[in-house]
Amino acid sequence: MDGSRMIQVQKRDGHVEPFDRSRLAGSLLAALSTEGGDRAEAGDLAMAVEFYIERVGLERLSSGGIFEMSIKVLRRIQCRAAADRYEQLGVRRRQFRKRFRIVQEAGQVELWDKSRVAGQAQRQWLLGERASRIIAGDLESRLMTYPRRWISADALQAELNTLIAAFG
Numbered sequence: 001m002d003g004s005r006m007i008q009v010q011k012r013d014g015h016v017e018p019f020d021r022s023r024l025a026g027s028l029l030a031a032l033s034t035e036g037g038d039r040a041e042a043g044d045l046a047m048a049v050e051f052y053i054e055r056v057g058l059e060r061l062s063s064g065g066i067f068e069m070s071i072k073v074l075r076r077i078q079c080r081a082a083a084d085r086y087e088q089l090g091v092r093r094r095q096f097r098k099r100f101r102i103v104q105e106a107g108q109v110e111l112w113d114k115s116r117v118a119g120q121a122q123r124q125w126l127l128g129e130r131a132s133r134i135i136a137g138d139l140e141s142r143l144m145t146y147p148r149r150w151i152s153a154d155a156l157q158a159e160l161n162t163l164i165a166a167f168g
Helices: 022-036 039-053 063-076 080-099 114-125 131-143 155-168
Strands: 009-010 016-018 061-064 102-105 109-111 149-152
Touching: 009 109, 016 131, 022 039, 022 063, 022 080, 039 063, 063 080, 080 131, 102 155, 114 131, 114 149, 114 155, 131 155, 149 155
Parallel strands: 009 061, 102 149
Antiparallel strands: 009 016, 102 109
């Protein structure tokens, strides 16, 4: 917050990136929508999480740790439905990552890997690392609503192309 040190976030795949308050606020906004929360409130809560991380002197923590802190903040301010919704989203995302498959043209089946999709977007479209990770995350959210537990590699590429075109 004061710019004196940068909080680093360790992603599930080992990738490290700077903490992004606006991304956390967007995630919290989705959870708060069940209780009439607005963008300003979500931003304030994300700032509170960031302030706490800095206050205790953490320079690097996992994205899962930030997720858990966010749930605690929601519960602390009596937004139980939002906390439950946010926690349930985390459970669904973990289940998705364990179960969703990509079927290649030759019939090989691969486990969903958001990092690999981000790398693919980065290489094919010459995107920056941050933009490609955001797009891969958006694609993951979209695929979580997919009626099947698999997608063909060609359909995955079409979905990725659609998101990148919309991203600009």
